[in-house]
Amino acid sequence: MSTVVLLAITGLGLGALYFLVASGLSLIYGLMGVLNFAHGSFLTLGAFAGWEIARRTGADSWVTFLLSLVLGAAVGAVMAALTEFLLVRRLYERHIEQVLVTVGLGLATVALFEGIWGTDPVFITGPAWLEQTTSIAGARIPNDRFMVIFVAVLVLLAIVAFLKFTRFGLIIRAGVENRSMVTALGIDVRKAFTLVFAVGGAAAGLGGVLASHFFGYVSPLLGGSLLIFAFIVTVIGGLGSLTGAAIASVAVALLQQFANFYAGGTGDLAVVLALAVVLLTRPSGLLGKKA
Amino acid sequence: MRENEMVRDAEHGAQSPVRRESEQSPAASPGGDGGRAAPSARTLTTWVAGAALVVLLAVLPLLNLSLPGILPGPTYTPGALQVLAFALLTAALALSYHLLFGVSGLLSFGHALYFAAGAYGLAILLDRAQMGLLPAIGVTLVIGLVLAALTGAVSLRVTGISFAMVTLAFAQAGSVIVRRNPDRLTGGEEGLALNTDRLPELLVGVVNTKYLYWVALVVLLLVYAVVAWIEHSRAGHLMAATRENELRVRVIGQRPYVIKLIAFVVAGVLATVVGMANLLLQSGAVPRAISTDFTLTLLVMVVLGGVGSRWGAIVGGVLYTLLDQRLNALASSAWIEELPSVLRIPLSEPLFLLGTLFILVVLFLPGGIAGAVGRVDARNRRRTGKADPRTLLEEVV
Known part of the structure; x- marks a missing residue:
C-alpha cells in the first residue's frame, strides 16, 4: 500500500512538472499553430536563474526559495517574449519555418548553457522542509512532491482565471477558436501572441525551478528531457486544450511511474505506446478540436 | 517534372501549409529539372561538372592536396580521409x-x-x-x-x-x-x-x-x-x-x-x-x-542547403560536418582561450554557432544555399536575355 501511495504522489508531482511545460506549449500551439522546440530552454534558463539566486543569498531560507521561483518565472517569461518578438513574429503564418527557428534556438541555447554552466549536473539544496519527508498511509513522501503539485495547481487556476476573467484572456480564447475573425474585428492579435509566449515561458521557468528541486540537480539538458514528454502530453491531451494538457500530464506521469516500478522499468516505452494508441483511435487527442 | x-502553379493562391517550400523548390534545383524536356548545353555542362567532381573525389586519396583550415592534413592522410568520408556519409x-x-x-x-x-x-x-x-x-x-x-x-x-x-x-x-x-x-x-x-x-x-x-x-x-x-x-x-x-x-x-x-x-x-x-x-x-538531436541536425543540414534541392542537401551535409569539425578545432585553439569570457564562451560552443547560423538562414535566406544560388543564377540569365521559361511562367501567374 505504502508503495502505491508513494508512486502515486511522485507520479502526481512529475505530472505537475509536465503540466507546467505542456500548458505553455498547448496555449502557444492553440493560438499560433507553432510547436515550440525552444520551450525546454525557457525551463532550463529559469532553473539556472533560480539556482544562481539561491547560491548568492543562501539556499536554505524560504525567502530565497520564493525569490528563486519569482525570478525563474520572470526570466522564462522574458526569454519567451523575446523569442516571439525577435524570431517567431518575423515568420508570421509560415508554420514550418517557425518550428525550424525554435529548433535552431533550442540547439543554440542548450550549447550556450553548456558553455556557461558546464555539462555536468549541478546539485542543489533548498529549504530544510523540502528535504524532509511526510508520512501518508505508511509511505514516507519527500515534501518537494507536495510543493510541486501545489504550485502546478495554482498555475492551472491562475491560467484558467486569466483566460476566463480578463480581456486578454477573452482575446486569446477567441483567437484559439477563430483567429481570422478576431483580426477582422479590429483586434491586434499579435499582442496576444507575445502575451501567450510570455505566460507559457513563465510557467516553464517556474517548472524549471521546481524541477531542479524535484530531481535535486540542474543541468543544461534538464529542459530537453522534460520537453519530449511534454510534447507527448500535449499531443495526447489534444493540441491547444489546457484541460486536456492537465489530464494527460497526470495520466502520462502516473502510467510512467507505475510501469517503471511494476513492469521492470518500461515506463518510457509505455508512454510511447500510449501515444500511439491515442493517436490511432483519436487522432486529435483526448480533448482536441476535430482536425 | x-x-x-x-x-x-495551380496551387499559387490556394492555401497550403507548406507553400513556402513550393515557392522555393523551382529555384532550388539548378540544372537537373530544366533539362528533362530538351537536353540543352546547360544540362550537358551540369553533367560534365558532376562527373568531374565525382572523379576528383574518387582520386582524392591518391593526391597530395592541402586545404589548411578545412582539412586536418593533406588529402592522402588517414585523418583528412576520415573527415571527408564522414562528410560524404552525412551528405548521403x-x-x-x-x-x-x-x-x-x-x-x-x-x-x-x-x-x-x-x-x-x-x-x-x-x-x-x-x-x-x-x-x-x-x-x-x-x-x-x-x-x-x-x-x-x-x-x-x-x-x-x-x-x-x-x-x-x-x-x-x-x-x-x-x-x-x-x-x-x-x-x-x-x-x-x-x-x-x-x-x-x-x-x-x-x-x-x-x-x-x-x-x-x-x-x-x-x-x-x-x-x-x-x-x-x-x-x-x-x-x-x-x-x-x-x-x-x-x-x-x-x-x-x-x-x-x-x-x-x-x-x-x-x-x-x-x-x-x-x-x-x-x-x-x-x-x-x-538521439532526437541527431535528427534535428539532419533537418538543419537540409534547410541550410535548401529544402527541395538534392544538391542543397549534399552541400548542407558536407558544409555542416566540415564546419562542426573546424569549429571544434577553433574552440580549443589558443587565441580563443585569451578572449574575455563574453566572447570565449559562445565561440567555443560549435553547436551555438551552428544553431545561430541556422536561425539566420531561416530568417534571411529562404531556400538556403541552393535557393540563393538559384536566385543569383536567374538574375544573371535575365540580364543576358535568356530567361528560364519556368521563371517567365511564374511571373505571368
Missing part, C-alpha cells in the same frame, strides 16, 4: 532526409532511428551472430525495411505536427532501448565497438582509411542515384503532388497514404545503408546516433 510543375544521410522532407513534405523527427538500426543492427549481427559481412548487411537491410514499414504505417495514420510527434516518440523509444542496454546487446551509454574478426582486411585499420573513404563515396553515389531516380519517376511526381495538395491526389484516384509510406520506407532503408557504412567508418556505434 511537368506534371509536378502544373500542380505547383541528409539526402535520404531530403526525400522525406524536401520531396514528400513529411516533417519527421525520428529519422535517426533507421540510421541507428543500420549501425547497431550490423554491429550486433557481426558480433553476436558471428555472420559474415555480406549476409549481415543483407539481414540488417531487412531489419531496417521492416522497422521503417511498421513505424511508418502507424505514424502516417496522422499528419502534420502529430506525425512529427509520433516519429519523435518512436525514435525516443529506440533511444531508451539502446541506452537501457538489454542483455548487454547495445552497450548502453558507452556504445558498441565494431567486431572486426569477420571483416575483410581492407576495411580494418587506420592505414586502410582510403578504402572506407571509397565505400563512403559509393554509398553517397548510390543514395543520390536512388533519390534522383525516385524523384524523376511517377512515384516521385506523386510524392511532390501529395506534398502540395493531398486532396487533389486523392481526387485523381491515387492513394496518398501508400505514396507517403513508399517515401518513408525508401528513406528509412537508405538511412540504414548509411548507418552501416558509418559503423565501418567509425568502428563503432554510439547512442548519440539515435
Whole structure:
C-alpha cells in the first residue's frame, strides 16, 4: 500500500512538472499553430536563474526559495517574449519555418548553457522542509512532491482565471477558436501572441525551478528531457486544450511511474505506446478540436 | 517534372501549409529539372561538372592536396580521409532526409532511428551472430525495411505536427532501448565497438582509411542515384503532388497514404545503408546516433542547403560536418582561450554557432544555399536575355 501511495504522489508531482511545460506549449500551439522546440530552454534558463539566486543569498531560507521561483518565472517569461518578438513574429503564418527557428534556438541555447554552466549536473539544496519527508498511509513522501503539485495547481487556476476573467484572456480564447475573425474585428492579435509566449515561458521557468528541486540537480539538458514528454502530453491531451494538457500530464506521469516500478522499468516505452494508441483511435487527442 | 510543375502553379493562391517550400523548390534545383524536356548545353555542362567532381573525389586519396583550415592534413592522410568520408556519409544521410522532407513534405523527427538500426543492427549481427559481412548487411537491410514499414504505417495514420510527434516518440523509444542496454546487446551509454574478426582486411585499420573513404563515396553515389531516380519517376511526381495538395491526389484516384509510406520506407532503408557504412567508418556505434538531436541536425543540414534541392542537401551535409569539425578545432585553439569570457564562451560552443547560423538562414535566406544560388543564377540569365521559361511562367501567374 505504502508503495502505491508513494508512486502515486511522485507520479502526481512529475505530472505537475509536465503540466507546467505542456500548458505553455498547448496555449502557444492553440493560438499560433507553432510547436515550440525552444520551450525546454525557457525551463532550463529559469532553473539556472533560480539556482544562481539561491547560491548568492543562501539556499536554505524560504525567502530565497520564493525569490528563486519569482525570478525563474520572470526570466522564462522574458526569454519567451523575446523569442516571439525577435524570431517567431518575423515568420508570421509560415508554420514550418517557425518550428525550424525554435529548433535552431533550442540547439543554440542548450550549447550556450553548456558553455556557461558546464555539462555536468549541478546539485542543489533548498529549504530544510523540502528535504524532509511526510508520512501518508505508511509511505514516507519527500515534501518537494507536495510543493510541486501545489504550485502546478495554482498555475492551472491562475491560467484558467486569466483566460476566463480578463480581456486578454477573452482575446486569446477567441483567437484559439477563430483567429481570422478576431483580426477582422479590429483586434491586434499579435499582442496576444507575445502575451501567450510570455505566460507559457513563465510557467516553464517556474517548472524549471521546481524541477531542479524535484530531481535535486540542474543541468543544461534538464529542459530537453522534460520537453519530449511534454510534447507527448500535449499531443495526447489534444493540441491547444489546457484541460486536456492537465489530464494527460497526470495520466502520462502516473502510467510512467507505475510501469517503471511494476513492469521492470518500461515506463518510457509505455508512454510511447500510449501515444500511439491515442493517436490511432483519436487522432486529435483526448480533448482536441476535430482536425 | 511537368506534371509536378502544373500542380505547383495551380496551387499559387490556394492555401497550403507548406507553400513556402513550393515557392522555393523551382529555384532550388539548378540544372537537373530544366533539362528533362530538351537536353540543352546547360544540362550537358551540369553533367560534365558532376562527373568531374565525382572523379576528383574518387582520386582524392591518391593526391597530395592541402586545404589548411578545412582539412586536418593533406588529402592522402588517414585523418583528412576520415573527415571527408564522414562528410560524404552525412551528405548521403541528409539526402535520404531530403526525400522525406524536401520531396514528400513529411516533417519527421525520428529519422535517426533507421540510421541507428543500420549501425547497431550490423554491429550486433557481426558480433553476436558471428555472420559474415555480406549476409549481415543483407539481414540488417531487412531489419531496417521492416522497422521503417511498421513505424511508418502507424505514424502516417496522422499528419502534420502529430506525425512529427509520433516519429519523435518512436525514435525516443529506440533511444531508451539502446541506452537501457538489454542483455548487454547495445552497450548502453558507452556504445558498441565494431567486431572486426569477420571483416575483410581492407576495411580494418587506420592505414586502410582510403578504402572506407571509397565505400563512403559509393554509398553517397548510390543514395543520390536512388533519390534522383525516385524523384524523376511517377512515384516521385506523386510524392511532390501529395506534398502540395493531398486532396487533389486523392481526387485523381491515387492513394496518398501508400505514396507517403513508399517515401518513408525508401528513406528509412537508405538511412540504414548509411548507418552501416558509418559503423565501418567509425568502428563503432554510439547512442548519440539515435538521439532526437541527431535528427534535428539532419533537418538543419537540409534547410541550410535548401529544402527541395538534392544538391542543397549534399552541400548542407558536407558544409555542416566540415564546419562542426573546424569549429571544434577553433574552440580549443589558443587565441580563443585569451578572449574575455563574453566572447570565449559562445565561440567555443560549435553547436551555438551552428544553431545561430541556422536561425539566420531561416530568417534571411529562404531556400538556403541552393535557393540563393538559384536566385543569383536567374538574375544573371535575365540580364543576358535568356530567361528560364519556368521563371517567365511564374511571373505571368
